[in-house]
Amino acid sequence: xxxxxxxxxxxxxxxxxxxxxxxxxxxxxxxxxxxxxxxxxxxxxxxxxxxxxxxxxxxxxxxxxxxxxxxxxxxxxxxxxxxxxxxxxxxxxxxxxxxxxxxxxxxxxxx
Amino acid sequence: xxxxxxxxxxxxxxxxxxxxxxxxxxxxxxxxxxxxxxxxxxxxxxxxxxxxxxxxxxxxxxxxxxxxxxxxxxxxxxxxxxxxxxxxxxxxxxxxxxxxxxxxxxxxxxxxxxxxxxxxxxxxxxxxxxxxxxxxxxxxxxxxxxxxxxxxxxxxxxxxxxxxxxxxxxx
Numbered sequence: 001x002x003x004x005x006x007x008x009x010x011x012x013x014x015x016x017x018x019x020x021x022x023x024x025x026x027x028x029x030x031x032x033x034x035x036x037x038x039x040x041x042x043x044x045x046x047x048x049x050x051x052x053x054x055x056x057x058x059x060x061x062x063x064x065x066x067x068x069x070x071x072x073x074x075x076x077x078x079x080x081x082x083x084x085x086x087x088x089x090x091x092x093x094x095x096x097x098x099x100x101x102x103x104x105x106x107x108x109x110x111x
Numbered sequence: 112x113x114x115x116x117x118x119x120x121x122x123x124x125x126x127x128x129x130x131x132x133x134x135x136x137x138x139x140x141x142x143x144x145x146x147x148x149x150x151x152x153x154x155x156x157x158x159x160x161x162x163x164x165x166x167x168x169x170x171x172x173x174x175x176x177x178x179x180x181x182x183x184x185x186x187x188x189x190x191x192x193x194x195x196x197x198x199x200x201x202x203x204x205x206x207x208x209x210x211x212x213x214x215x216x217x218x219x220x221x222x223x224x225x226x227x228x229x230x231x232x233x234x235x236x237x238x239x240x241x242x243x244x245x246x247x248x249x250x251x252x253x254x255x256x257x258x259x260x261x262x263x264x265x266x267x268x269x270x271x272x273x274x275x276x277x278x279x280x281x282x
Contacts, residue, residue: 027229043262045220049266052223070205074226074228077226
């Protein structure tokens with residue numbers, strides 16, 4: 001099992017949010033998605049820093065949309081999960097699954 | 112513009128005046144004849160009109176020039192603030208976030224700035240204002256801006272510190 005590109009917890013959260021949001025994945029929506037599902041408040045700066053890192057690794061790609069009035073005429077930066085990002089997510093999940101297999105009586109049904 | 116006062120009054124007031132090198136001292140002023148004393152006094156008035164309750168001789172011209180500069184600057188500032196919102200996209204009806212805190216966001220890295228400012232503004236306009244009202248939404252916006260700035264500063268300091276440690280270790 002390749003572990004060279006194992007993802008951190010926050011990176012996994014970001015990638016999963018991008019995956020869920022599909023064509024509507026940009027900073028504010030990603031933050032709201034994480035907040036709604038994990039009850040964690042994260043800063044936009046942290047999100048963008050992680051997204052930049054993931055983009056540099058080739059796991060996601062980005063493009064700039066049209067300016068919108070509710071953003072004061074600023075453009076949104078959208079993100080899309082690439083095949084290598086999906087692969088990295090699968091590997092991370094498999095890694096956790098393999099480590100937690102047989103521990104269900106202790107950890108419970110989660111995972 | 113100026114009213115003549117007695118020499119004694121003026122000299123007593125001059126005790127708090129900061130004389131520059133090359134200017135007459137109080138003792139010298141005291142010994143001057145009236146006309147020459149008034150001349151010296153007017154020179155000092157020009158230097159600092161506040162002490163004498165008067166203004167510099169060209170204050171009106173200076174004020175006019177300042178107004179002219181302000182008049183020229185106004186459309187430039189207006190264009191600056193509205194440059195990101197083209198006419199057809201302006202959201203005049205919806206409330207804007209506090210400009211001061213938006214200005215503070217200049218402290219965050221330039222590559223993220225536009226997107227972070229846009230996201231915060233969108234959240235302010237489309238979520239927090241309808242949910243909490245403008246007043247509380249402005250407070251939340253300010254709080255988020257401060258968090259973003261604190262994060263950017265901590266990241267920057269940490270980067271510099273790591274760079275310094277790495278440079279020391281690699282020597």
